[in-house]
Amino acid sequence: MSSAPCVAIVGVTGAVGQEFLRVIEQRNFPFSELRLLASARSAGKPLTFKGKTYKVEELKDTSFKGVDLALFSAGGSISKQYAPIAKDAGVAVVDNSSAFRMTDGIPLIVPEVNPQDMKHLKLGKGCIIANPNCSTIIMLVPVTPLHRAATVKRMVVSTYQAASGAGYAAMMELEEQSRQVLVGQTPVCKIFKQQYAFNLFSHNSDMQPNGYNQEEMKMLKETHKIWSDNKPRITTTCVRVPVMRAHAESINLEFEKPLDENDAREILRKAPGITLIDDRASNRFPTPLDASGNDDIYVGRIRNDISRDDKKGLDLFVSGDQLRKGAALNAVQIAELML
């Protein structure tokens, strides 16, 4: 492939789809042609991008003719149906859904962590590469460099997850419910079963028989696959909080080897994709608003775990934009690795 690729975006009208366009523009991702695909409902809708107006096309079996690269974010069932069709048509698919993440032979990639797992894949040949779950990516960008330094034995993670993880309609529901509560109306629940405004709840993904929900199990299983290592023990509690588009995570790490907090801070300062906000003097640490609209994972509250005397424990608090590094940005970075 010497010329710029023909790029298709599947699910372009969704929250992540729209973010794909922003990331492609901001990173000046090269493309010779752009196809904006969505469901029949959105077909025909005009979308202006880089000064040119495109018409959204309905996603069909024939949509991938001539396409080199497709970024999918239209939900698991659309991916299951159309990603293999695209692959068979010679398209390199980067899929943001959970459909193929745990499939053997399909790389699950965080470019800062395991780019080597996709080094055999290039544009010009059909393939599927999976984009991990947002919470997994936001956790692994900062935890992996520490894991390399001191080997993570066990992690205890609690999340503070934004509306955007449940899509654009969930963001609107948070906004609309907030208005309703502020004027004394009963908030209307459509996307979530419970009031979201001025409230929080256990993540809405399906529960497993072991008492963990799907989101929590993804963080565990995807970490093992991305690290190619099933030994680290992980327990997570995933919670939806009334924040728009950036997740936060409180992360407790247990290591094989001692790791001083100052060494950890230096490791994180040098690591790719990370901005430190760790200012104890002015009590300034990462917030979702710091991360919103930005590429990096913001990391702070870096401290040796006071519940241990051996320096083999560390606490951190991180935040990352769910739509960018948690989804669209990571997918485009995967595509960049194939250019």
Next chain:
Amino acid sequence: MSSAPCVAIVGVTGAVGQEFLRVIEQRNFPFSELRLLASARSAGKPLTFKGKTYKVEELKDTSFKGVDLALFSAGGSISKQYAPIAKDAGVAVVDNSSAFRMTDGIPLIVPEVNPQDMKHLKLGKGCIIANPNCSTIIMLVPVTPLHRAATVKRMVVSTYQAASGAGYAAMMELEEQSRQVLVGQTPVCKIFKQQYAFNLFSHNSDMQPNGYNQEEMKMLKETHKIWSDNKPRITTTCVRVPVMRAHAESINLEFEKPLDENDAREILRKAPGITLIDDRASNRFPTPLDASGNDDIYVGRIRNDISRDDKKGLDLFVSGDQLRKGAALNAVQIAELML
């Protein structure tokens, strides 16, 4: 003391002060006389309670004459100044501030946990009893019965704390900022240094040199005092979330002995002050709105920690009203133990 006590409320115009009145009314707490005390700024303000109108009086050295019981919630410096004066005047003081919590000889009480630590104290004799930090109370009501069953070795806790913990003005700031954000205005920060609406941040209490903030250190030290046991290791991460008046906590427990999740659930079902919401089938677990305005600590997500094979670990998610069990209710329950 045969007749009902003369009761003073110090800081009656604050969020906890107002909740003291509600709890006293709802529990039909006996009183022969009620004195509503606050700063000079609020003096003269009329307050209607149980159909009678009271005038708020300015808190002075002479305010405690004839008072049997005083409930204080006017901040640490007011407590430091006036609680000893009240005690010397023969008043039994229940203090909601942090002023005396760690003072030797002053009991720190959660009635469901350590009522024995105040059994030598009765109305009619001057004393000070400290009410623990809200996050500590909300954690210990559910964790103590599990600790008694299997002995907590280590806890990793992340909090989701409401506005009310920072007072009435903080609740108003959250509401006002939410309105501002929803109409596209820049939110005004007065109580907190950072935007609170649709955001969250590390707890605003002062940071210690060890990288933990005061709130986190309170949860550790107060637990040791309340349990009369310094052995359990505790690390906490305290976070302020845009919720009005109930805290939530994600709690990971490591035990000396194995504890099956079903046994844990039965223990919690029978424990005082707890309501279980642990419905995996319909993904329904405790939320701050469940707890708001209610007395119990709501407990759910009870599951054996998947990061361990020995059943010596458990995860829970709890929520409790910060103004009630986290403050006013617990203080009134302490007072009831002295009746």
